[in-house]
Amino acid sequence: MNRPNQPEPQAPARLIEDLRALDRRALFVPPAVDERLLAEARRHLAEGRSAAPPWRVLQPKLALAACLAALGLLAALFVARSPQFAREDLNRDGTVDIRDAFALARILETGAGHDRAWDFNGDGVMDRGDVDTLAAQAVRLPNGKPAKVKEAAGEPKHRNAGLAKDRTPTPEDAS
């Protein structure tokens, strides 16, 4: 129930005077207290920073790992899509044939360059024997094994050295 006709209550005059005097008093705060408060505030802020959740700390590393994984996947896809050539397929036409042996022979003759991957007979030397091994692979019958290339010591290297140089059976032999 409101009683609008009644006057507002008044505070005692002495109380009003004391409160006004309180506002006018200078409050002294020692510098040590300021410094301590400042130090406490800094420590609190530092704790707040280090108290971030672990996933937030790991977030950049996870992003980097994801990027690397994506790059690796792309590289794997690229390699899988790119044609794979046999080591013997020197001209990269998808077939190991006499043209590869011919290419290797020309490289060896011109000295255009040597690649250890061309040591097809595994003797540690790139020479005519590797050409013969490559040619032997080219003429291998579907269910046959690579022909062994014989190399006679001291024998001059011929164009068709190796298996084709071997004496072939004659009708007289067969009869």
Next chain:
Amino acid sequence: MSRHFFYLLAGLCLAAAALDQREADRAEETRFRPVDVFVDSGEQPLAAYQLHFQATAGDVKIVGIEGGEHPAFAEPPYYDPKAIQREQVILAAFNALPVDQLPTGKTRVATLHVRIAGETAPQFEVKAQTAASADGERLAVTVACEERKTE
């Protein structure tokens, strides 16, 4: 008893004679023939070739392989030794001689010696697998084979 034994002996002799004659006939049916293999590279010098030869009819066995007529391919070509006594072979050869020393046109690159048995006429098939010019580039060629006529 002795008469039966005589008939039995005579029968055995006749059978043996018949078998012997059959073997003789079979031996006469077996013959050896050379088959020439040709490569035609047109106007381009032939530096390398690879072809597949196969007997498609008849009882044919390869018994020998020798080189061709041109000096560049006079040596026996590369082949799988397992092809001997079989009916098919892959032949290949190359030569890195200068262009003016390589054959052009149709040239005999190899000769195969085959043993033919039986009365079935043999048929041969040869297919070019690849060929190259002096610079190693792929070359279009035609190949053929032909049984050499012998007296």
